[in-house]
Amino acid sequence: MRLATRNNGTPDGQLVVVSSDNDCFVAANGIATNLLDAMTRWADVAGPLAALAKQPEANQDSAEAFDSASALAPLPRSWQWLDGSAFPQHGLLMQKAFHLPPIESDRPLMYQGMSDRFYGGTADVPFGSEKDGIDFEGEFAVIVDHVPMGTSADDAMDHIKLVVQLNDWSLRTIAPIEMKTGFGWVQAKPACSVAPVAVTPDELGASWSNGRVCLPLRVEWNGKRFGDADGSEMEYGFHELVAHAAATRDLVAGTIIGSGTVSNRDYANAGSSCISERRAIDMIEHGEPKTQFMSFGDRVRMEARSRDGRPLFGVIDQSVTSAKTIVTEP
Amino acid sequence: MRLATRNNGTPDGQLVVVSSDNDCFVAANGIATNLLDAMTRWADVAGPLAALAKQPEANQDSAEAFDSASALAPLPRSWQWLDGSAFPQHGLLMQKAFHLPPIESDRPLMYQGMSDRFYGGTADVPFGSEKDGIDFEGEFAVIVDHVPMGTSADDAMDHIKLVVQLNDWSLRTIAPIEMKTGFGWVQAKPACSVAPVAVTPDELGASWSNGRVCLPLRVEWNGKRFGDADGSEMEYGFHELVAHAAATRDLVAGTIIGSGTVSNRDYANAGSSCISERRAIDMIEHGEPKTQFMSFGDRVRMEARSRDGRPLFGVIDQSVTSAKTIVTEP
Numbered sequence: 258m259r260l261a262t263r264n265n266g267t268p269d270g271q272l273v274v275v276s277s278d279n280d281c282f283v284a285a286n287g288i289a290t291n292l293l294d295a296m297t298r299w300a301d302v303a304g305p306l307a308a309l310a311k312q313p314e315a316n317q318d319s320a321e322a323f324d325s326a327s328a329l330a331p332l333p334r335s336w337q338w339l340d341g342s343a344f345p346q347h348g349l350l351m352q353k354a355f356h357l358p359p360i361e362s363d364r365p366l367m368y369q370g371m372s373d374r375f376y377g378g379t380a381d382v383p384f385g386s387e388k389d390g391i392d393f394e395g396e397f398a399v400i401v402d403h404v405p406m407g408t409s410a411d412d413a414m415d416h417i418k419l420v421v422q423l424n425d426w427s428l429r430t431i432a433p434i435e436m437k438t439g440f441g442w443v444q445a446k447p448a449c450s451v452a453p454v455a456v457t458p459d460e461l462g463a464s465w466s467n468g469r470v471c472l473p474l475r476v477e478w479n480g481k482r483f484g485d486a487d488g489s490e491m492e493y494g495f496h497e498l499v500a501h502a503a504a505t506r507d508l509v510a511g512t513i514i515g516s517g518t519v520s521n522r523d524y525a526n527a528g529s530s531c532i533s534e535r536r537a538i539d540m541i542e543h544g545e546p547k548t549q550f551m552s553f554g555d556r557v558r559m560e561a562r563s564r565d566g567r568p569l570f571g572v573i574d575q576s577v578t579s580a581k582t583i584v585t586e587p
Numbered sequence: 588m589r590l591a592t593r594n595n596g597t598p599d600g601q602l603v604v605v606s607s608d609n610d611c612f613v614a615a616n617g618i619a620t621n622l623l624d625a626m627t628r629w630a631d632v633a634g635p636l637a638a639l640a641k642q643p644e645a646n647q648d649s650a651e652a653f654d655s656a657s658a659l660a661p662l663p664r665s666w667q668w669l670d671g672s673a674f675p676q677h678g679l680l681m682q683k684a685f686h687l688p689p690i691e692s693d694r695p696l697m698y699q700g701m702s703d704r705f706y707g708g709t710a711d712v713p714f715g716s717e718k719d720g721i722d723f724e725g726e727f728a729v730i731v732d733h734v735p736m737g738t739s740a741d742d743a744m745d746h747i748k749l750v751v752q753l754n755d756w757s758l759r760t761i762a763p764i765e766m767k768t769g770f771g772w773v774q775a776k777p778a779c780s781v782a783p784v785a786v787t788p789d790e791l792g793a794s795w796s797n798g799r800v801c802l803p804l805r806v807e808w809n810g811k812r813f814g815d816a817d818g819s820e821m822e823y824g825f826h827e828l829v830a831h832a833a834a835t836r837d838l839v840a841g842t843i844i845g846s847g848t849v850s851n852r853d854y855a856n857a858g859s860s861c862i863s864e865r866r867a868i869d870m871i872e873h874g875e876p877k878t879q880f881m882s883f884g885d886r887v888r889m890e891a892r893s894r895d896g897r898p899l900f901g902v903i904d905q906s907v908t909s910a911k912t913i914v915t916e917p
Contacts, residue, residue, distance in 0.1 A: 334839075336666070336702065337701060364764075368699075368770040369698075371699065372666065373839035374839065385835055389835065407910065431835070434694075436770075437690070437691050438690050438696050438769075439690070439768075439769055440698040440766075440771050441772070442771070443669060443831075444836075447836045501774070504715070505719065506774075509703035
């Protein structure tokens with residue numbers, strides 16, 4: 258099953274069910290008003306939504322064309338966003354390049370980020386200054402229903418209801434300053450962008466394995482290939498990230514949990530999913546970073562497709578812009 | 588003006604206006620359904636709410652007695668909770684006791700915490716294990732309306748609409764492990780508790796000065812005085828914390844920003860607002876921590892009153908319990 262959110266003028270948008278080729282949709286009217294509502298009542302709405310999911314394909318006449326460019330993020334806002342850093346290769350490269358000590362942790366790395374706004378996959382994204390080191394981070398993430406405190410990793414697997422693909426925007430000039438405090442990131446982590454289609458794990462077939470999205474995430478920067486790193490190399494599966502997050506709190510329905518930037522051991526061939534990692538590789542290979550961060554007007558495109566080339570999450574394809582040219586509304 | 592939230596069975600509760608002695612209330616029916624709603628439309632609702640605030644006192648007959656023990660947190664959930672650590676004395680004591688290097692930062696310290704649940708001031712608070720080092724943290728906090736990205740500290744002052752008093756529960760066995768990663772705290776910071784009454788800054792009179800709550804916060808643990816540290820010694824005022832938080836993001840209406848544990852230079856007389864700080868003082872004075880963390884069944888009470896002894900935020904007075912004895916609902 259594939260779900261998306263149309264802009265109907267409300268903060269949470271309108272929930273729609275999308276066909277298996279992402280070509281058309283039907284509104285989920287009468288089942289759930291929006292995806293956040295659906296997550297809180299998943300056991301009740303999953304069946305009716307799955308039944309409705311057969312409709313756009315069985316009856317193309319009553320379905321409307323799905324315009325992913327006008328879709329909002331599947332959850333335009335949620336109560337909680339927790340982002341992991343589950344690809345060990347990314348940490349190894351950063352440590353090697355910047356002569357950092359290994360992070361002392363026998364558990365997943367995770368921080369809490371802002372969840373009151375997620376940009377759609379094709380929205381322009383405003384930043385205050387190019388000097389902040391504007392960077393993308395290609396990630397996979399999952400959305401859970403209510404997870405009771407103390408849930409085991411095995412049990413957590415069943416709470417993973419949807420998988421999404423996102424861009425965790427980062428400001429690299431600020432990030433190390435905040436990280437040194439031990440308090441995590443506030444200024445360095447503005448709102449993320451999310452590809453338009455949230456899919457149930459079964460849509461991934463064999464590419465959903467051991468709580469991992471075993472697919473390459475194609476990243477292009479200004480039309481040039483930047484990386485195709487594969488999601489399979491997570492040190493911890495998403496079910497283990499969920500259990501980590503739920504160790505001392507209930508996870509509210511609609512909590513989004515991210516993988517961290519996708520990164521592979523064979524980075525020479527796979528490339529990277531963020532500029533920061535590429536700069537680390539520059540450092541290792543050339544003694545200095547040669548790749549610059551993003552400028553206003555730059556575009557980034559991210560897409561993971563199925564092994565046989567079918568669309569899954571839809572596309573992130575967006576520009577960075579100056580915040581001074583955009584008036585944001587409350 | 589004083590606002591509170593009654594339990595009406597909805598996740599956000601019912602907004603009520605409380606009299607200036609916290610003795611009675613009238614529902615804000617027709618003005619705003621709940622406080623989160625009111626924060627999003629503050630410019631429209633502040634006047635009608637202020638007019639209504641005269642009613643409970645002018646007309647005691649139509650007002651009902653305010654039972655703070657059955658009140659929810661003013662915001663039982665919100666889209667964002669950002670907690671500072673703005674009392675330098677607390678950091679100095681922790682560094683001295685544990686031989687830590689000073690935190691390198693020329694800006695406020697701040698992390699993002701969970702905001703999908705805030706306990707009421709008298710609710711039992713469930714924890715998984717006493718071994719996690721259960722600790723309270725007495726704090727003041729502010730609630731803002733929508734703050735545009737890049738707002739200055741001066742302009743931020745006007746966005747501070749309400750002041751609250753809260754208990755930032757912390758798990759001290761986990762906290763240093765998470766802090767070392769640089770990612771901030773997830774497991775070490777479960778849901779906070781909030782005293783029942785949110786007050787507009789003018790309710791504090793001269794005790795609201797330069798963005799600080801210049802009042803002692805009385806903390807009692809199992810009926811014994813633990814501290815009376817004063818909120819005036821913040822290194823940064825709340826308006827500066829708001830501007831820090833808004834540097835690279837819009838702050839969504841209803842964002843709560845905390846002071847960090849209240850701590851004074853004259854800690855020998857003022858005492859502390861969290862056990863962790865007391866243990867640091869033990870270390871400095873005796874070479875080892877003598878104060879243990881909380882046990883199931885322990886109570887903590889926190890209250891800041893006005894200089895002339897009138898109630899303000901109401902009282903936090905609650906027990907810690909084993910999560911195994913409490914069934915939480917989604």
